[in-house]
Amino acid sequence: MKFDGTDFIFIGFAICLGALCYATTGAVALREALVQTMSLLLAILPQLAGGLLIGGLIKQLISKDKITALLGANSGMRGLFIATTAGSLTPGGPFMSFPIVFALWTAGAEAGALVAYVTAWALLGFVKLVVWELPLMGFEFAWIRFLVSLPLPIVAGVLARRLARMRAFQMKDHPGS
Helix, strand or coil, X not given: CCCCHHHHHHHHHHHHHHHHHHHHHCHHHHHHHXXXXXXXXXXXXXXXXXXXXXXXXXXXXXXXHHHHHHHCCCCHHHHHXXXXXXXHHCCCCHHXXXXXXXXXXXXXXXXXXXXXXXXXXXXXXXXXXXXXXXXXXXXXXXXXXXXXXXXXXXHHHHHHHHHHHXXXXXXXXXXXX
16 A cells, blocks of 8 residues: 555545544544544445446456557547546445546546546446436436536546646556556
8 A cells, every 4th residue: 555645635534634623523523533534434335346346347357558549648638538438327325436537547537538438437427317407307308418418438548648747747657657
């Protein structure tokens, strides 16, 4: 396990909030917060494990060369369309989608395709559309919202590619590569 600056920021923030909780509300409240944390961890652990497993399996089942060809720097608009389709078909929450994104990134996918994937997952998710939006908001609203959102993952992917080429936004090398 390797810690980086972000990890230390989150750990420091958690320690400071824990100290603030203890100082302002006492040990009982801090203990209750820790119990709630463990309860949440146990609730999301199966989803997180499933997402990490799927991410690892994707890397093993689809060769790095294939992922690079489909979603890498030279994938063009085809890569953005593939990423958009995959993102819109990915079920579940961030515990499912982000391990997949990480696996794709470490296997050679580029920023534009990953941004298109995440944007499509957030805006066009088919499961969310069928399970939540259609029953709660009705067909007309869901259809209009879906059509308006349809080009956004591609636009976001194109913009991400342009930003990634700028020096100020250079991404680190793919971890694990």
